[in-house]
Amino acid sequence: MSRNGGDVVVETLTALGVSHVFGIPGQHALGLFDAIRRSDLRFVSSRVENNSAFGADGYARATGEVGVLFLSTGPGALTALGALQEAYASGVPLLVITSQVPRDGLGLRRGMLHQLDDQQRSAANVTKSTAVVRHAAEIPSALADAWSLARSAPAGPTWVEIPQDVLLEPVQLPPVTSVVTAVAGRPPRDELVAAAAELLDGARRPVILAGGGVRRSPGGPEALVALAERLDAPVVSTVGGKGAIAFDHPLSAASWIEDRHTTDLLADADVLLAVGTAMGEVTSNYFTFAPRGRLVHVDAEPRVLEANHPALAIHADAAPALRAIAERVRRREPGDGARIAADLRRSVEERLAGQDLGTELGLLRDLRRSVPSSAHTFWDMTIAGYWAWSAWDPQDGEFHSAQGAGGLGFAYPAAIAAAMGSGTRTFAVSGDGGAMYSIAELATARQHDADVTWLIVDDGGYGILREYMTDAFGQATATELARPDFVALAGSFGVPAHAATLEDVGDVVADTFTTPGPAVVVLPAVLRMFSLT
Incomplete structure (x- = not known):
């Protein structure tokens, strides 16, 4: 032929x-x-x-x-x-x-x-x-x-x-055996690096906000940690930036961005270095963030620079910008950076402790203990996922969510493909509403024998929308859903499925990581969000 x-x-x-x-x-x-x-x-x-x-x-x-x-x-x-x-x-x-x-x-x-x-x-x-x-x-x-x-x-x-x-159509071209590619770099301009370094050298309370651009940039996490240590600056991670600095690093202020304590820390910095983030709706705690000091904003996408706040704008990829700034700033002796990061995390914990959130905090703790530290985890737009934006420590693995655009149905198909590409078992979390967007992919997981565990938190509807509408209008409309017996449905695809409770869900999820192929865990539970203020 x-x-x-x-x-x-x-x-x-x-x-x-x-x-x-x-x-x-x-x-x-x-x-x-x-x-x-x-x-x-x-x-x-x-x-x-x-x-x-x-x-x-x-x-x-x-x-x-x-x-x-x-x-x-x-x-x-x-x-x-x-x-x-x-x-x-x-x-x-x-x-x-x-x-x-x-x-x-x-x-x-x-x-x-x-x-x-x-x-x-x-x-x-x-x-x-x-x-x-x-x-x-x-x-x-x-x-x-x-x-x-x-x-x-x-x-x-x-x-x-x-x-x-x-x-x-038939072609006469010789077989293609080589291609010419040209991946463009995006280094920072030298005069902007000098200006940023001057601002940071003069700062008494520098803070770094690390976005998804840091994680995506080759060498970005390493460059971030090097600069943070040089500045003795606490680092807040966005949802997309989660994992750019390990949560157990002394300078990590974690990723509780939907929290007034974190918002205040960012706003009170006399110089805030925001890298690889638009500082958009979620990152800004729903546009309540208002910087009181100077802002240095680094991003490879020029349209996000100064889109929300005036700044020293540096159009550059994260890793080269962070490295260039680190070469210019003076090294500081370890001082208050680690204490500030620890104080922030303690303040968040104390605020949550007063909100009667034992169910939600316990679920996240149980899942974190059950999922291997190196696993890729994928989270849909669901209350458990919103909790994970702030609370989930990716440890040695990677955290992925659909927070960029907010569409339903991301977690399961993304986790299936990630398992096939990485060769390791992945973990996906959906609500019952979002699960119906990707329920057909049970066939894909079975056909390809993908090593993926899918947790479906079944609360009978669009839980977060139910909560939003009840808060805004006193009652919810069109949020309650008829749905299948997810355990039986998964079984009909030949996918092992397990019913779980809040008491044993951690053990059930852990067991799925000991066997090959796809698995589904169904957890009937009504979760609620923490207060954002």
């Missing part, structure tokens, strides 16, 4: 070092899927395109590689956009390759199946770039450029469309 455009795609991905591809077959994309059959690439088929995108996202987060996604035209491509918003907001590198109608239908309304007026424009709001390939000879360069841009800071998804006829 002669080679075609689909083969050129697969050969290019192989040359880029890609090993896994996520997606769902579709009519216009069949050339891609037939070509992958003739390759060494491993294809992971989900059951819903949005979950395929979440899977590619989770794979990228767990492995540090670019997640690759195959989508079909029209409904398939559009269904993935919600998950791509999460990757775009959180800076996760994805390469999305989607099919298109044949070239003679582009831009027209010929009544072709799946045809959109402008599919490319639909993706523009949730990707770093979009492109349409019109000849097979363009494929290697188009994919290499998109791959490079996806990895370049700020990382994110890129989108390449290839019409059906380009994928199917």
Whole structure:
């Protein structure tokens, strides 16, 4: 059989070092899927395109590689956009390759199946770039450029469309064995580094706010710790930055960002160095944060700089910026930094102790004891997940959530893909409402024998929305849900499932880490949030 455009795609991905591809077959994309059959690439088929995108996202987060996604035209491509918003907001590198109608239908309304007026424009709001390939000879360069841009800071998804006829037509190109990539660096400007160092050298109460950009930047966590120690500055982690500095480091003030004590610490700093964060809604404790000192704001995404507060704005990737500043500032003797961090954490604990939150605190403690310290954990938009934003110590593992865009259904498909990519068992947590977004992926987990434990906290509805609406209006509307018997449903997919209680959930979860393959744990429990003030 002669080679075609689909083969050129697969050969290019192989040359880029890609090993896994996520997606769902579709009519216009069949050339891609037939070509992958003739390759060494491993294809992971989900059951819903949005979950395929979440899977590619989770794979990228767990492995540090670019997640690759195959989508079909029209409904398939559009269904993935919600998950791509999460990757775009959180800076996760994805390469999305989607099919298109044949070239003679582009831009027209010929009544072709799946045809959109402008599919490319639909993706523009949730990707770093979009492109349409019109000849097979363009494929290697188009994919290499998109791959490079996806990895370049700020990382994110890129989108390449290839019409059906380009994928199917025979090609005369030699097999692709090499590609030219150019991942752009983003070093800081020297005069800005000098100005930041001068401010920090003159600070009496410096504080560092470490965001997700620190974790994503190669060498970012190490550079963060080195600078914090040089400045003797306490470090607060955002949700995305959780784990950039170990919680047991003396200078770690943990990640209780939805807390007035943490908000006050950040606001009272005479110089606050915020790195790799937009200081957005959650990080700012719902925009109650108002800096009283000077702010130095470092980010690879220029649009977030000074978006919420005036600052010395440094457009740079986190790691090179942190290293450059560390080379300029004076080393301080250990002083109050560790005490300030410890005092903050103690104040948070005392505040929580007065709120009758024994159930929630006990659940988080039990889960933390049950899940291996090195595990990747994935948290959906659910009350347990909101608790984890602040309370979960990632220890030697990695913490992942959908906090960037806030869409439901992230945790389970992301954890499945992460388990397949990392080769280690992962842990996902969803509420019963969010679980229904990804329930079909029980089939994916079983088909691929993914080593993933899925905890479903079943409170009978959209628990956090119930709480919000009750607080705001005195009663909730449309938050209560009919749902399946999750234990029986998982069993029907051939996935072992276990009913748990608040008293034994830790032991049940721990047991799942001793056996291979997927497992589900269902916990009927009504949790409530801690007070944010």
